[in-house]
Amino acid sequence: MGLLAGVLVALLVLPVACTVGVGARDSAHWFQEEPQDLDLRPSAQRSKILAADGSTIATFYYQNRVEVRLDQIAPIARRAVLAIEDSRFYQHGALDSQGTLRALLSNLNSGEVTQGGSGITQQYVKNLLLEQADTKAEQQQALALTPARKIRELRYAVAVEKRFPKDEILRRYLNIAYFGDGAYGIEAASRRYFSKSAAKLTLAEAATLAGVTRNPQAYNPRLHPGAARQRRDTVLNRMVELDWLPADEARRAAADQVKLKITETPNGCTVSKAPFFCDYVQREILTNPVFGKTAKERERLLKRGGLTIRTTLDPQTQQAAQRAVDRHVPPKNSAGKAAAEVLVEPGTGEIKGMVVDRKLGPDSERGKTWINFAADASHGSSIGMQAGSTFKAFTLAAALEEGMPFGTRLMAPVRFIPTGYRNCDGDPVNATTPLRNSADGEGGRSFSLVTGTHHSVNTFFLALQREVGLCDTVEMAEKLGMRQANGKPLQQYPSFTLGFNTVSPLRMAAAYAAFGARGKYCKPIALTSVTHSSGKKLKVPRADCEQVMDKGAADAVNHVMKGVLTSGTARGMGIGRPAAGKTGTVDNFSAAWFAGYTPDLAAAVWVGDPRGGYKYPMTSLCMDGRCYGSVFGATIPAPIWRDSMIGALAGREAGSFHRPPSRYFSRGSGEDLVTLPDVRGLKLSAAIARLRSAGFRVNVGGGVESEYPKGTVADMSPAPGARTEPGTYVTLYPSDGRPEPDPTEPPDDDPEDPFPDLPFPDGPRLPD
Structure with a gap:
């Protein structure tokens, strides 16, 4: 029988070999050669994103698969698969002569391939070729019912048998086979259908899974429990026939219905508890050349590489921020407003939280958006938002870096004509349109660095920026990591200090974190490590922390901006520990910001309208039954910041700011009344x-x-x-002098006595 099978196989191999230019005499040699295009890389595995505490944020996969060792699969499950698929697996080579002869005779009689007869090795090869097919044409070729495909699988199977021992081939097959319902490999299938690992499968469960692979759609136990039960019983009976299982055990296992305990395996960020942070991480992998030369390579790595992606996300911080944002700006609020917040750790650049008040999903559905308002365009498609007065902190920092004391006073006129400015190329950038103060009505007098910041006086900062130099202010912002959200450099015009540039909350939070870190700026990072399924560590972007400001100058910034929370535009927004910050109200109330920090955590909050802030300004704003009037930075963003920070820092020791150098007090505290x-x-x-x-x-x-x-x-x-x-x-x-007496009033005997004498009607007056 073996000889006859060999002859029939040779007859099939010969025409296929001839089509590739191999003569009849060399066909046997050609069949035994290892194919040059044989790719035995590991099967595609799902990647997972983990928070800093090791909890899972999200999973990514083309195929939901978890690779396991053979000893991590229950022995009864291995026997069940072998019984129904290839009981002679350990006795034959790449080609099972008996099975192949039976199939070939049937196929020759019918004129086409109608019967498989494939052993475990050939099935592994078939699944491998299908998995590696990147195009529809390649997928069709891998599934085509033709002798050419069969011979190709046989030739590959011979090579596999030469390279690997039987146990390794079985392990690879059990990890690559499709078990229906999106589960690839026996481990993923066991978790999917029974919510347990493959090592803990019972006899009935093992037989159920073993029966699925022949036709994963027809025998899917979730969709077709009746057919799955019949197939399970077929597996049990086959095990009895082979004397691999006592008949009474098989009867007990077959007595019950198929019992499932379904576990969903999320794929992607839409179902993540931190969807926009997850999306940020995903885009970091997909856009960074560190993870592959092309976009296709990077996507393949993420969804097939079985990556373990450890991140900086702190669940406590994330949850506190999400609660705060959703409380103040609900996802489906009646006004159509949105909010975003990012929290960054000073001194490390680690992103501890990133939230948007919406769900990640199509914008056509209320309360959802694909745009990550918290991040730049490269990591969330956002074009950024004007930052308003939060940019004044950079002018203040530049002034203090140049040594201006707190008591430095400048006149802040009611209206300011922006002349006398030059950009960093030395070109004049002046204007004739007067700029004025916002609705708080400040101006028309002088302010110190301290009081001008506390009251956020526009014309004071325009004058201070002219004193410091526009270019120096721009360079300070750039040293602190600020760029437009589209990735381009900041635009340089006189109103720079008023925050007309469109930026992201992420960059703003990272910049303010540098103040909390005493002038050390760190690029914001989300990844701490990425490990391939092979165990190889991949390079991840670094924070590249750098001291960009004098420590004393940063201490001085912190000293001034602490007062914003105690006596300035955000008074009453303290968090019970040393903190500093700055409000930001964008022109015409088109958006509002608050950026604040402690030595331990910095956060930036934006609130606005995704439909366009100038078209839908926050004036006379009413949202879900609550009316705010005109929205300033202290109206909604600051309370979001306060609630987020209190929740994020709860239970953690409070850090403190350093006292600024004495040189900054040379003209007084700037707060002297x-x-x-x-x-x-x-x-x-x-x-x-x-x-x-x-x-x-x-x-x-x-x-x-x-x-x-x-x-x-x-x-x-x-x-x-x-x-x-x-x-x-x-x-x-x-004074106009004392008023003239009224002649119509009767004279008062004693003008100093407020109680004139009056007769008592009921008797004599009592003594005092």
């Missing part, structure tokens, strides 16, 4: 001179009647003795 002198009773000219000499500006109001002589100061606002900043306007009210 002057006692307003009492000028009531002085002649108006003398009062004005005294107030001006004390550093105040003076307005004269209308005359009032008073006890003070006419022409002197009768009243003043603020009141005498008030503690206020130099440069504040003081309004004086001249």
Whole structure:
């Protein structure tokens, strides 16, 4: 029988060999040669993304497969597969003469390939060729019912048998076979259908899985339990026939219905608990040449390489941020607004959290978006958002880096004509359109570095930027990692300090993290390690931390911006530990920001409208029954930041900022308040001179009647003795003199007595 099988195989091999230019005499040699195109690389395996604590964020795969060793598969499962697929596997070579003869005779009689007769080795080869098919044509060729395909599989099987021992071939087959329902390999199938590892399969479960591979669709136990049960019983009976299983055990196993415990295996980021961070990591793999020369190579690595991708994500931080964002800007809110936040660790650049208030999915569905508003275009398709006054921190940093003390005062006019600026190429970049302060109405007086920052006065920062130099301000922002979200350099115009550049919350958080790290900037990173299924460690992007600011200057920035949370535009938003930050309100209330930090964690929050902030501004905003009026950085973004930081840092020791060098106090603290002198009773000219000499500006109001002589100061606002900043306007009210008495009023015997004597109707007056 073996000789007859060999003859029949030779007859089939000969025409196929001839088509590739091999003569009849050499056909046997050709068949025995190892094919040059034989690719025995490991089967495609799913990759997984892990958080910093080792918990799974997401999985990626073309084929849901988990490679296991042979000893990690229950022996009963191995016997069940061999019984129904190739009981003589350990006795024959690449070609099972008996099985092949039976199949070939049937195929010759019918004129086509109708019967398989393939052994485990040939089935492994068939699955391998199908898996490695990248095009539809290659897939069709791998499945074609032709003698040519069969001979190709036989030739490959011979090579496989030469290269590997039987146990290794069986292991490879059990890891590559398709078991239906998206499960490739017996381990993934066991987890899918029974929620357990293949090492713990029972007899009935093992027989069920062994029966599926012949026709994974027809015998799918989830979709077709009846057919799956019949097939399971066929496997059990075959094991009894081979004396591999006692009949009574087979009867007990066949007595029950197929019992399933289905486990879903998520694929991709849409079902992840951290979908936008997951998407960021996915894009990091798919766009970075470190992980492959071409996009196709990188995608293949991610979805077939069985990568273990360890990340920087902190679940506590992520959950706190997601709760905060969703609480203040619900995913399906009635106003159509959106919010995004990124949290970065100072000194390491590690991204600890990244959230958007929407689900990851098609924008056509309410409450979903494919755009990661938290990241740059390269990692989320976002074109970025104007940053508003959060950019003022870079002007402040440049000024302090140049040694300006806190008490440096500049006049902040109500309107500012932006002239006297040059970009980093030395070209003048001026304008004639006046810029003004935002709706807070500040301006018209002088401010210090401290008070100008606390009150976020636009015209003060325009004047400070001119004093420092536009280019110096731009270079400070660039040293702190700022670029436009589209990857291009920052644009340089006078309104730079007011935040017209479109940027991402990720870059803003990383920049502010550098302040918390005393001037050390780290590129934001999401990956800590990537390990291939082979055990090889792949190179990952590094934070490349660098000291870009003088430590003392960074300490000074922190000192000033702490006051924003205590006495500035975000007062009341403290988190119970040392913290600093800056509000940002974009022109026409088209968006709002808050960026803040501690020495341990930095975060940047954006709130706006994905449909376009200028078209849908946040003025008179009402959202889900709550009305805000006009939205500033302290209105919604700052509360999101506060709630996120409190939750993220809960249970963690609080860090503290360093005291800035004494040189920054050379002109005072910048917060010094002057006692307003009492000028009531002085002649108006003398009062004005005294107030001006004390550093105040003076307005004269209308005359009032008073006890003070006419022409002197009768009243003043603020009141005498008030503690206020130099440069504040003081309004004086001249006296018009004592009012003339009204002749119609009766005279009062004793004008000092407020209770005139009145008769008592019921008796004499009681003594005091």
